[in-house]
Amino acid sequence: MKLLHTADWHLGQTFHGQERHAEHQAFLDWLLETLAQRHSDALLIAGDIFDVVNPSLRAQQQLYDFIVSAHQRLPRLEIVMIAGNHDSGARIELPGPLLERLRTHALGRVTWLDDGQGETRRLAAERLLIPLEAADGQVAAWCLALPFLRPAEVTGGAHGDDYVSGVERVHRELIACAEARRRPGQALVAMSHAHIQGASVSADSERPIVIGGEESLPSTLFPASLAYVALGHLHRPQQVGEARIRYSGSPLPMDFSEIDYPHQVVEVTLNGEALAGCEAIRVPRAVALLRVGPAPLDAVLAKLEALDSDPEAPRERWPWLEVRVELDAPRVDLRTCIEQALTDKAVRLIRIQSLYAGSRDASALDAAPQQAPEPAALFAHAWEQQFGAPPDDDVVGDFASLLTELVHADSAEDADA
Numbered sequence: 001m002k003l004l005h006t007a008d009w010h011l012g013q014t015f016h017g018q019e020r021h022a023e024h025q026a027f028l029d030w031l032l033e034t035l036a037q038r039h040s041d042a043l044l045i046a047g048d049i050f051d052v053v054n055p056s057l058r059a060q061q062q063l064y065d066f067i068v069s070a071h072q073r074l075p076r077l078e079i080v081m082i083a084g085n086h087d088s089g090a091r092i093e094l095p096g097p098l099l100e101r102l103r104t105h106a107l108g109r110v111t112w113l114d115d116g117q118g119e120t121r122r123l124a125a126e127r128l129l130i131p132l133e134a135a136d137g138q139v140a141a142w143c144l145a146l147p148f149l150r151p152a153e154v155t156g157g158a159h160g161d162d163y164v165s166g167v168e169r170v171h172r173e174l175i176a177c178a179e180a181r182r183r184p185g186q187a188l189v190a191m192s193h194a195h196i197q198g199a200s201v202s203a204d205s206e207r208p209i210v211i212g213g214e215e216s217l218p219s220t221l222f223p224a225s226l227a228y229v230a231l232g233h234l235h236r237p238q239q240v241g242e243a244r245i246r247y248s249g250s251p252l253p254m255d256f257s258e259i260d261y262p263h264q265v266v267e268v269t270l271n272g273e274a275l276a277g278c279e280a281i282r283v284p285r286a287v288a289l290l291r292v293g294p295a296p297l298d299a300v301l302a303k304l305e306a307l308d309s310d311p312e313a314p315r316e317r318w319p320w321l322e323v324r325v326e327l328d329a330p331r332v333d334l335r336t337c338i339e340q341a342l343t344d345k346a347v348r349l350i351r352i353q354s355l356y357a358g359s360r361d362a363s364a365l366d367a368a369p370q371q372a373p374e375p376a377a378l379f380a381h382a383w384e385q386q387f388g389a390p391p392d393d394d395v396v397g398d399f400a401s402l403l404t405e406l407v408h409a410d411s412a413e414d415a416d417a
Contacts, residue, residue: 001132001140003189004035005266007046007232008250010086012059014051015320016350020252021058022316026286027251028066031265034281036073038267041140042132043070043077046232046248047084047148047193049092064095071102076137080130082147083108084193084232089147105130107145110153110170123170125177132189141187141270144178144226146170148193148233164217171221179225187227187270195233196240199247219245227275228268237264237280244275251283256322256351259289287317290347293324294355297334300325301341309346322351330354375403 011024035043050059070077081104083089089108096106107128114121134140154166161169178188195216219241222229229245235258237249248266253259263283269276292303300323309318323338331337335352342349379399383391391399 001042001134001187001270002038002040003042003044003132003141003228003230003268003270004031004038004040005044005046005228005230005246005248005268006031006251007193007230007248008048008084008235008254009045010048010051010250010252010254011062012051012055013252013254018348018350020287021062022314023252023286024059024062027283028062030284031251032066032070032073034265035070035077039135040074040077040267041134042143043079044143044189044191044230045079045081046191046230047082048086048232048250049081049084050087052086053088053091055091067099067102067104071104075103076133076135077103078130078132079104080132080143080145080191081106082145082191082193082232085148085150087148089150092147105143105145107147109147110149123173123177125174128174129178129181139183139186141189141227142178142182144174144188144190146174146190146192146194167217168221175223175225185272187273187275188225189228189230189268189270190222190226191230191232193232196231196245199231199234199240200236200238227270227273228278230266230268236261237266243278246278253285253289256289256291256320259291288319290319290321291324292321293353294326295324296326297331297337301337304338304341304345307342307345307347311344311346313346315346315348318346318348321347321349322353323349324353324355326355326357328357330356376400 009024009027013020013024031043034040049063067079070079079102081092083092087108092106092108099106110128111124112121113124128145130143130145131139132141132143149167149170151163151166154170155161155163175188175190182188196219197216198219199216222245227244231240231245231247234247235250235254237247239246246266249261249264250258251263251265253261253263262280263285264280265283267279267281269278290307292307293300295303304323321342325334325338327334331354334354338349338352376396376399380391380396383395
């Protein structure tokens with residue numbers, strides 16, 4: 001049986017204020033061709049399908065157009081997708097009854113069952129278990145589909161669970177249910193959107209919900225009975241300790257810090273209950289990322305003037321450009337000089353970074369309108385203004401937990417509306 005593991009599409013994402021619809025569409029077109037050529041039995045999308053909890057209509061249309069096209073071309077393909085921390089779990093699940101007719105399963109939240117008296121509760125695990133059929137129509141594997149676990153979903157209850165113990169309870173009960181449900185020869189494949197301890201993070205492009213490492217989870221959550229663990233959340237493709245526990249990474253670079261990542265999807269081959277192999281498949285980059293510098297201004301301008309570009313290409317395929325300049329002192333005409341050097345160049349300048357001699361500090365000037373600061377940064381600044389020192393880890397963790405609950409509550413209200 002063949003599965004294709006991907007994650008972190010971030011449909012609707014803007015690159016320093018500029019939309020990337022064409023890039024995402026190029027990836028989806030390539031993905032559909034790859035599924036067909038590889039004769040994949042299932043597609044696993046491990047969260048962060050959208051970039052924000054309230055995605056644009058255009059971003060939602062891209063997703064549903066892809067699902068319809070995939071079903072038309074590959075009628076037996078199973079698609080399983082889970083919500084990530086950027087997604088609204090309620091929104092992901094909302095079209096579920098329609099998506100199931102297209103052999104697509106959307107899981108956005110975990111729910112609990114109680115005894116009616118609030119004394120005990122157990123995970124509603126059955127809804128998170130998705131049977132995956134091989135080409136002969138027989139169930140060959142079970143997907144344990146775990147969306148991003150927010151504190152409000154896993155803390156409290158009769159056992160008074162904190163976040164970590166609540167997450168452990170979810171995994172323990174779901175895996176036990178899956179092991180009881182499967183038959184000999186059927187593999188177990190877990191899909192999760194989480195930060196696993198020991199994995200490498202892209203600091204410039206990944207926005208953690210919980211700060212200070214509190215959200216990182218041990219890989220021991222995934223016992224050997226799981227043939228493969230398809231992870232989402234971190235953009236760098238990597239395995240975590242074992243070949244069977246992997247992040248596929250994001251298919252597109254989310255920031256210039258990811259310019260050298262080998263963006264990919266992972267083909268997973270199962271043989272009965274066991275993992276037979278994994279193959280990384282590189283995703284073609286529809287739009288190039290260019291970096292010029294760091295170098296003195298004269299050298300940077302010379303390189304910019306010598307850039308080779310294709311003015312006949314549609315603007316949506318023009319490369320993104322970041323320029324890094326070494327300066328002795330600020331230059332008020334820096335942007336003007338750079339823009340003049342780029343006259344008639346088919347590139348999209350989105351960032352200018354100034355590096356000053358004798359200092360590690362750098363200032364960045366986005367060519368597009370700047371995005372609003374992150375809530376955590378605003379909170380830390382306000383705290384330091386009020387108390388004269390940065391917040392400690394406990395305070396930051398408490399703020400992040402409250403923020404997570406607020407975002408989750410808003411997402412549910414938006415979806416219900």
